[in-house]
Amino acid sequence: MVRPFRIPWSHLLLLLGLLGPPSGAARPQFNYTEPQLPVFELHSGFWINLHHTLYSEARQRRAFLSRDANATKSTPPKSVLAAKGLTDAEQKAWDDAVAYYLVNYADKDLLFTTELIQLKDQLGDFEDCDELSGRKRKFCDAGLPPNLTQVLEAAAPVYRAHLWTEHDQANRRWILQVAPLVREQGVGLSERLADIYQTRWPHEKIRVDVVAYANWAGAYTTVGPLRVTISSLDPRNQGPQAFEVLFHEGSHGIAETVQTAIIRECRQRDKPIPRDLWHALVFYTTGEVIRTVLASSSVSRADKLKGAPGNGYDTYAFREGLYQRGWKNYLELLQRFWQPYLDGKASFDDAIARMVSSL
Structure with missing residues (x-):
């Protein structure tokens, strides 16, 4: 007797996500949760990935700027979006977001700073929303500081179009x-x-x-x-x-x-x-x-x-x-x-x- 081959629905979604969208297609904001495991619940969420990417890039820029430029001839760190073919508007939105993180978060520790811990948790909780301001859906108001909400929502289309699929697949x-x-x-x-x-x-x-x-x-x-x-x-x-x-x-x-x-x-x-x-x-x-x-x-x-x-x-x-x-x-x-x-x-x-x- 041949048993029918069944793939768990969560695994099918995971495999489909790894295939990614067809070339040239619009990139939707898919998130993934693996709930069918004991002990842990594993998530790949859009906003928390955007947050950590901006933080990482801001930290790299801070480290470069803290060096004595006259004593070292090192080149500035390359952006994760380098060679991604950004438009001028996209580049400005991304640079503005990194600059905001550089000023507000780059000198703070993700593990020990209460502000960053709370921000991380909030962004994780709102992973199913495609906005954080609640303008389109009230329940998607994450309650973040207005300036931060504006920065993240401006950077989101850039990240979604050029980097999110790659990160989500990883x-x-x-x-x-x-x-x-x-x-x-x-x-x-x-x-x-x-x-x-x-x-x-x-x-x-x-x-x-x-x-x-x-x-x-x-x-x-x-x-x-x-x-x-x-x-x-x-x-x-x-x-x-x-x-x-x-x-x-x-x-x-x-x-x-x-x-x-x-x-x-x-x-x-x-x-x-x-x-x-x-x-x-x-x-x-x-x-x-x-x-x-x-x-x-x-x-x-x-x-x-x-x-x-x-x-x-x-x-x-x-x-x-x-x-x-x-x-x-x-x-x-x-x-x-x-x-x-x-x-x-x-x-x-x-x-x-x-x-x-x-x-």
Whole structure:
């Protein structure tokens, strides 16, 4: 008996989006959401991608302008829209938008500035609207400052016509790459990480905004609400590391217990609170757990993700040299005292106490 071949509707939409519009056709503002996964809800949204693209370009211009022009003969950074054949009006609209971001946002951090966190969340919430002012549809009034609304709505047609399709396709490819492992391993992995941190994984799915450009790290997580932003173009977020980065960022929502325990132990022992030990621990934990998951995953065995699975997996922190850039002592502590806890040979409190006592 031949079974009918069925493609899930969400996957069909994703594949159709990857094909893109025919050459010369008008480019509509399609957004994509992958809702049929456990643990995470993955989005490719227009406004949040435009926002991060403008921020990225403004940051590059700020870095160039901050250099001593007389001491260096470097050329100005090339715009992401260079060689895209913009009209004079389009070029002006884009330059005005980048200039606005340069003045208002380029010196602020996406992760630590409340204003930018709120702006990111608002733009994500209004991804299904083709405007932000509410002139055409009242429920599309995003409540942004009038000047910012004007800037984004002026830049939107330029981005939509010349760059959005390219960015959206990259985002969808990234989602298509990571979805099989999330579907197969997501629930078990989230429960394992929650057990390690002695807490619970969030009941609601964590929203993940996949964007062409994120921040300097390639991904970041904000809380209240808990949301993850990941770059689909960043080379650090490709292959099996994409899966690790996704769960590392998600772990920021449950790792407060570790940070609290380290601080408490330091105060009891009258020791300085170690900078970034908790973050090194989260990198180490996610990497080691992912290594085990990839070793047993049918997705990895089928080579649906490029890279060495299982025991040969090169975890993100090792691959990117994080331990060599100031965390070497932390790595030694983690391997000596935290790994036994991961292996079930020590308690959480004992592992934390031994690490802090050895600082």
